[in-house]
Amino acid sequence: MNLQQLKYALEVARCNLNVSQAAETLFTSQPGVSKQIRLLEEELGVAIFMRHGKRLVGVTEPGKQVLAIAERLLAEVANLRQVGDEFSNESVGSLTIATTHTQARYVLPKVIERFIQRYPRVRLSLRQGSPTQVCEYVLSGEADLAIATEAIEHYEELVMLPCYSWNRCVVAPHGHPILQASPLTLEEIARHPIVTYDFAFAGRSQINKAFAARGLTPNVVLTAIDADIIKTYVAMGLGIGIVAAMAYDPEADKNLQALDAAHLFESATTRIGLRRNGYLRGFTYTFIELFAPHLSRKVVDGALHQQAGSDPGL
Numbered sequence: 001m002n003l004q005q006l007k008y009a010l011e012v013a014r015c016n017l018n019v020s021q022a023a024e025t026l027f028t029s030q031p032g033v034s035k036q037i038r039l040l041e042e043e044l045g046v047a048i049f050m051r052h053g054k055r056l057v058g059v060t061e062p063g064k065q066v067l068a069i070a071e072r073l074l075a076e077v078a079n080l081r082q083v084g085d086e087f088s089n090e091s092v093g094s095l096t097i098a099t100t101h102t103q104a105r106y107v108l109p110k111v112i113e114r115f116i117q118r119y120p121r122v123r124l125s126l127r128q129g130s131p132t133q134v135c136e137y138v139l140s141g142e143a144d145l146a147i148a149t150e151a152i153e154h155y156e157e158l159v160m161l162p163c164y165s166w167n168r169c170v171v172a173p174h175g176h177p178i179l180q181a182s183p184l185t186l187e188e189i190a191r192h193p194i195v196t197y198d199f200a201f202a203g204r205s206q207i208n209k210a211f212a213a214r215g216l217t218p219n220v221v222l223t224a225i226d227a228d229i230i231k232t233y234v235a236m237g238l239g240i241g242i243v244a245a246m247a248y249d250p251e252a253d254k255n256l257q258a259l260d261a262a263h264l265f266e267s268a269t270t271r272i273g274l275r276r277n278g279y280l281r282g283f284t285y286t287f288i289e290l291f292a293p294h295l296s297r298k299v300v301d302g303a304l305h306q307q308a309g310s311d312p313g314l
Helices: 003-014 019-025 030-044 061-088 101-118 131-139 186-190 204-213 227-235 282-291 297-304
Strands: 049-052 055-059 093-099 122-128 145-148 158-166 168-173 193-197 219-224 240-244 256-260 268-275
Touching: 003 019, 003 030, 003 061, 019 030, 055 061, 093 101, 093 131, 093 282, 101 122, 101 145, 101 227, 101 282, 122 131, 131 145, 131 158, 131 268, 145 282, 158 297, 168 227, 186 204, 193 227, 219 227, 227 240, 227 256, 268 297, 282 297
Parallel strands: 093 122, 093 145, 193 219, 193 240
Antiparallel strands: 049 055, 145 268, 158 268, 168 240, 168 256
């Protein structure tokens, strides 16, 4: 048995039992992958995959256990390599952050600027996507940490680190009737066409819940994946916008005016998601603390060893 065999078996499972695709991902041949998996099965004395002729059609019960153990073993091997990397050169490496547009555009710039000043030789990468996508990037190893408001709590394989709470505002062109509303109410908002986030983003479920609790059906005429697009169409007169309060900048958005809507909607919490039992480079701890000062190395390490599904709280 060797690590290569375990890696081959895991990759086949990740490729939905497509051996050809797994071989291409691993930069090797299909017969080579098939042979190594057969040798692994022979040594273990159990079939990992169910077969119909030469085609793999499923994972056996013992195979599920084998793959779970293999995934843990390979993760620990990766951790060993990272330990070597860190102690050989603690100021050099790479850090990939998976996040949504709102975080990348409005929250992260100052954090990244400070991080680069401290670690100029660390290569930073941003992977943008929906909350679900950014979680998947971390689980697949394509990113080191996820920053999002939704979805992280749905992945038991991820440790959740609450960073900060935020709420929303209503934006409208100057002179729009809603800007005269005092106080601003959900009933008043529901009288106008609305442009807001796509269902997968930025607390959209909390927006829907607030209207539903009052028996209102908002007239959502357009949804988008980021606040810049929402504000563009609001400025065109398509409707009023509901966006994260952090996404409104009085200087940059001079053609719009904002009304605080925190009293109308439940607040949302932005979290960092990390692979459970993963090894973090020293500069990753620094980045996390720059983003959320209450998340010291001690707090992060404590969260990494908590039970799945727990939330350390703000």
